Amino acid sequence: MSEQEKLRPSDAAIRHLIRRLTDEPDRWALFLDIDGTLLDLAARPDDIQVPLSLPRDLNAVSARLGGALALVTGRSLPYADRLFAPFRFPIAGLHGAELRSADGKTAIVSATPAFMRLKQRLVDQTAWMEGVLIEDKGAAVAAHYRLAPAYNTALEKLMQDVAEEAGPDWVLQPGKMVFEIRPARADKGEAVASYLEEPGFAGRLPIAIGDDLTDESMFALANARGGQSIRVGSLNPATCALSRASSPSSVRSALATIAVAATGEQQTAVS
Numbered sequence: 001m002s003e004q005e006k007l008r009p010s011d012a013a014i015r016h017l018i019r020r021l022t023d024e025p026d027r028w029a030l031f032l033d034i035d036g037t038l039l040d041l042a043a044r045p046d047d048i049q050v051p052l053s054l055p056r057d058l059n060a061v062s063a064r065l066g067g068a069l070a071l072v073t074g075r076s077l078p079y080a081d082r083l084f085a086p087f088r089f090p091i092a093g094l095h096g097a098e099l100r101s102a103d104g105k106t107a108i109v110s111a112t113p114a115f116m117r118l119k120q121r122l123v124d125q126t127a128w129m130e131g132v133l134i135e136d137k138g139a140a141v142a143a144h145y146r147l148a149p150a151y152n153t154a155l156e157k158l159m160q161d162v163a164e165e166a167g168p169d170w171v172l173q174p175g176k177m178v179f180e181i182r183p184a185r186a187d188k189g190e191a192v193a194s195y196l197e198e199p200g201f202a203g204r205l206p207i208a209i210g211d212d213l214t215d216e217s218m219f220a221l222a223n224a225r226g227g228q229s230i231r232v233g234s235l236n237p238a239t240c241a242l243s244r245a246s247s248p249s250s251v252r253s254a255l256a257t258i259a260v261a262a263t264g265e266q267q268t269a270v271s
C-alpha cells in the first residue's frame with residue numbers, strides 16, 4: 001500500500017492539512033515532531049525506521065512552503081540530521097534547546113563536566129534495572145523503560161533526584177515510556193516562536209504536529225498565534241491540540257500527497 005492510501009475516516013484534520021498546504025502554501029509554516037509523529041515508535045531509540053520516501057517527501061513539502069518547514073524534536077540535532085540525509089532541514093533538537101535556523105546558523109548546548117559525571121552515575125545507578133536503556137544525547141539524557149515497564153516508578157524517582165542535582169539549567173521531561181533530563185533554556189514552543197521570527201517563516205501561520213507531552217508547548221504556541229495543532233496517536237490523552245491524527249502513517253500519507261501535488265505542479269510549469 002502506498003503512503004497516500006493510508007488515511008482513516010477519522011483523519012479529518014489530516015485531510016484539512018493536505019488542503020491547506022496544497023491550496024495556500026504561502027500562508028502556513030509547518031513544525032513537525034519526529035518520534036511518534038513522522039516515525040512509528042520502536043522498542044529501542046535506535047530501532048526506528050525511516051521510510052525510504054520520507055526524506056524526499058519532506059523536502060518536496062518544504063520546497064512547496066518556500067522552506068517554511070522545521071523539525072522540532074527531542075533527539076539531538078546531529079542525530080535528527082542523519083535520519084533525513086542528504087537533506088538538511090531547519091531543526092530544533094533536544095526539545096528546543098538546540099536550533100539550526102533556515103540560514104544554517106546553529107546554536108547548540110554543551111554538557112558541562114558536572115553533567116557528564118551525572119550521566120555516568122545514572123548509568124551506574126540503573127545497571128541493575130534490566131531492560132532500562134540510558135540514551136546519552138550530549139547535553140541531555142533519557143532513561144527509557146519501554147522494555148521494562150515495571151521500573152516506571154523507581155525510574156521516575158531516580159530521574160527527579162538526578163534532575164534536581166543537575167541544577168536549574170536542566171529540567172525533567174517525561175515522555176512516552178521515558179524520563180529525560182533536558183536543558184531548561186528553551187522548550188519546543190519557544191523554538192517555534194524563534195522560527196516564526198525568521199525570514200521565510202515570519203508572517204505565516206504555524207501548524208504544529210506532535211504526539212507527546214513535550215509537544216504541548218508548541219501546540220499552545222501555534223494556537224496562540226492563530227495556527228493549527230494536531231496531536232498524533234490512537235490514545236486520547238489530555239491535550240491542548242485543536243485536532244488529532246490517527247498515526248504517524250497518516251501524517252506521512254499527508255506529506256506524500258502534498259509532495260506529489262507539489263512535484264506535479266513543478267513539472268507542469270517546466271513543460
Ligand SMILES: O=P(O)(O)OC[C@H]1O[C@H](O[C@H]2O[C@H](CO)[C@@H](O)[C@H](O)[C@H]2O)[C@H](O)[C@@H](O)[C@@H]1O
Nearest residue numbers: 034035041042043044045073074075176177178
Ligand atoms: O520529540 P520527538 O522527536 O518525538 O522525540 C522524543 C523522544 O523520542 C525518542 O524516544 C521515543 O521513541 C523511541 C523510539 O521509537 C521509543 O523507544 C521511546 O519509548 C520513546 O520515548 C528518543 O529516544 C528520545 O531521545 C526523544 O527525546
Ligand SMILES: [Mg+2]
Nearest residue numbers: 033035036211
Ligand atoms: Mg514525538
